[in-house]
Each structure stands twice: as structure tokens, then as C-alpha cells.
Amino acid sequence: MARLHLTFACGDYDRTRALEEGTVRPDGIDLTYLRLPVEETFFRMMRHQEFEVAEMSLSSYVVSLRADPSPFVALPVFTSRMFRHGSLYCNTAAGISSPEDLRGKVVGTPEYQLTACVWMRGILGDQYGVPFDSVSHVTGGQESTGRIEKATVDLPDSVRISRAPEGRTLSAMLADGEIDALCTPRIPGPFAARDPRVRRVFPDVVASEKEYYAATGIFPIMHVVVVRRDVYDRHPWAAQSLYKALLRAKDEAYANLYDTSALRFMLPWLTPQLEEARTLLGDDYWSYGLKDNHKTLATFLRYHHEQGLSERLWTPEELFAPESTEAAVI
CATH class of the missing domain: 3.40.190.10 (Periplasmic binding protein-like II)
Incomplete structure (x- = not known):
């Protein structure tokens, strides 16, 4: 056969x-x-x-x-x-000294439905008191413009979401302070280039991720x-x-x-x-x-449903x- x-x-x-x-x-x-x-x-x-x-x-x-x-x-x-604690970056002038400070901030994400970002929004809500609807979301291309959601998403009104301005990338907006933070699977260009305006939200990523696993048993x-x-x-x-x-x-x-x-x-x-x-x-x-x-x-399925x-x-x-x-x- x-x-x-x-x-x-x-x-x-x-x-x-x-x-x-x-x-x-x-x-x-x-x-x-x-x-x-x-x-x-x-x-x-x-x-x-x-x-x-x-x-x-x-x-x-x-x-x-x-x-x-x-x-x-x-x-x-x-x-x-x-583990995705290391996927959360912030502008150093945004007044974010701990994850809890993300409440009320503007957070970029290449696509709202990215798995890494679903996880981090859920973890921030469960572990740090930052519900997904307590921040404003901005979507768009990270290093080049024009990125769109690969899958159509129909989000509830509780999700405050907008597109990045035409011609602007999320990495540039983060470095320039136009967004306060960025959740992304890939390392943003300014951070890779050691731009002093950009740092990780969790300063000791490995320690934070080990603590998360010890508390939840989730990889x-x-x-x-x-x-x-x-x-x-x-x-x-x-x-x-x-x-x-x-x-x-x-x-x-x-x-x-x-x-x-x-x-x-x-x-x-x-x-x-x-x-x-x-x-x-x-x-x-x-x-x-x-x-x-x-x-x-x-x-994950609970996070996915809760986030619309x-x-x-x-x-x-x-x-x-x-x-x-x-x-x-x-």
C-alpha cells in the first residue's frame, strides 16, 4: 500500500x-x-x-x-x-517599578490574540492584580509597520484596543514613550540594542518564572x-x-x-x-x-475566554x- x-x-x-x-x-x-x-x-x-x-x-x-x-x-x-515573564518590556520613564504599576497603562502587543500575550495578561491578572481590561491595548507591527491579526477576533467592549498610528512601529513607540509597555514574544529592537529607555518589567526574569512555577505548577x-x-x-x-x-x-x-x-x-x-x-x-x-x-x-482556556x-x-x-x-x- x-x-x-x-x-x-x-x-x-x-x-x-x-x-x-x-x-x-x-x-x-x-x-x-x-x-x-x-x-x-x-x-x-x-x-x-x-x-x-x-x-x-x-x-x-x-x-x-x-x-x-x-x-x-x-x-x-x-x-x-x-515562561513569558521575560516578554514584558516597559519604557523607563513610564513610572513602572513593579508589574502592579501596569494598571491604567498603555500596553502594546503585535496581535491581541498572540498566545504569549494571552498567558501574560492572565498571569498579570491572577498573580499581580492587573486585569486585562485595566490597561489599554495597542496593536501593530513590532519592527515594521502593517501587521494585522492573522485570525479575525471579535472582542467585547470591555477591551480597550486601538491600532498603532500609520507609519509607527511598536518598538519605536515604546522607546519614545508613546506606549508605556510592550508584551511580545520577540525581543524588541531597542532592548536588543541596549537602548537605556527600555527595560524588562521583571528585572530578574528567571527568579520570577521559578516562583510562578513553584506557585502554579504551570510551564x-x-x-x-x-x-x-x-x-x-x-x-x-x-x-x-x-x-x-x-x-x-x-x-x-x-x-x-x-x-x-x-x-x-x-x-x-x-x-x-x-x-x-x-x-x-x-x-x-x-x-x-x-x-x-x-x-x-x-x-490557558480560561484566560482565552475571559479575555474575549x-x-x-x-x-x-x-x-x-x-x-x-x-x-x-x-
Whole structure:
């Protein structure tokens, strides 16, 4: 029987490299792996559904569930996870000495529905008394002008939101004090250039993120893997094949990361940092599947709904192909 040929658009990750290189192959499937920047993958998949399988923003995927039928089916594979306290920047003259000072401020974000920003708005509300509707939001391009929401969002009136002025980028507005703060997955240009007008809101990011994990047990999920609905409907077995292969690829990356014969990445203390992560977060700190990630997913879905991005509160069980969350018991 001929193997199923699928195109998989995804970032450049150690946890998916075995699929790109072909050392791990999904049962019955040949993959064409397209290594693309996440913004390009998300935009092309959300707007044009160009790929059969793709990495996708968790927030964008949940937004897509508004359609009936929804255009994608997700697998509980989390290609990106990241604590996002370090994604919050401020102008040094904005009078922000602690996260609590963000109340009443003007905060930029490239897109309101970005997963990283959904997480940080939720964390600010839960942990620091800064509800999402206590700030004014400005959207637009971070380093170049013209960025738009990749997914249509219909927000409640309680969300005060506006577009950046024509010809202005969020990075420039932050440095010039036209916005007080910026929540963004990517490091803004002025901060990377060590502009003294811009700093992080959390001065000790690592300490803040460790405190957050100790208090909540949550390692935020950023991205999932989705299968286009028409592909899933024709080949439902592919969900389990892809899930198992992605799981094997991740386990291979774990093993390679702990190989001390030579450093795979240019981090001098990579090994002790890995050992510390395992001590703090557990051996399978980058877990896939529904069981170990139920609380994290439920928390995100609550934030998504509270912030006006979901018409109803979804449950984690509703997000994923059942073939990828259930397995035969031997």
C-alpha cells in the first residue's frame, strides 16, 4: 500500500529534528518538512490552509474553533513552551517599578490574540492584580509597520484596543514613550540594542518564572501541531501515527541534550541547567499528551475566554483528536 504523503510546516527545533532528517518516520506517512519561521507558518496556515500538517499558535487554534466545522484538528504535541515573564518590556520613564504599576497603562502587543500575550495578561491578572481590561491595548507591527491579526477576533467592549498610528512601529513607540509597555514574544529592537529607555518589567526574569512555577505548577504551552480537517477526515489514523512519531522525536532530543561528549548548543552550562530544570520541573518537563498538561491547558482556556477571544469556555478534552489522546492497553 502506498504511503500517505504530507507536508509538515514547523520551526527549527531539536524536538522535531528527527522528523526533518528522517531518522523517525510516522507509520504509513512520508513527510515533507518545511522549516519556516513561526509567524510565516501561522499566517499561511490560518489564512490559506496551505499545509496538511503544521505547527500553530495555541491561541490561534482555539480561535479557529469558532468555525463549524473547524478547519483544523490538533494533536497534544507542544512544539513550543516558554515562561513569558521575560516578554514584558516597559519604557523607563513610564513610572513602572513593579508589574502592579501596569494598571491604567498603555500596553502594546503585535496581535491581541498572540498566545504569549494571552498567558501574560492572565498571569498579570491572577498573580499581580492587573486585569486585562485595566490597561489599554495597542496593536501593530513590532519592527515594521502593517501587521494585522492573522485570525479575525471579535472582542467585547470591555477591551480597550486601538491600532498603532500609520507609519509607527511598536518598538519605536515604546522607546519614545508613546506606549508605556510592550508584551511580545520577540525581543524588541531597542532592548536588543541596549537602548537605556527600555527595560524588562521583571528585572530578574528567571527568579520570577521559578516562583510562578513553584506557585502554579504551570510551564506555559505556546504551540500545538494541527492537521488540516480534510486530511484528518480522510485519514483519521494519521493522527495517532503523527503523535507517536513526534513523541519519539522528542525523546530522542531529550537523550541528545544530555550527551556530555560535546555541547550541542552554545551554552557553557547547558548540562547543569538541564539537570536543574529536571529537578524543578520533573524529568519529562516538556511533556506531550493530555493527562500531564490538563491544568496548564485549562488555565490557558480560561484566560482565552475571559479575555474575549473564545465565545465559550472550552475544555482541554475538546481540543484534540481522540485518536491522539487514547491508546490501546496491552
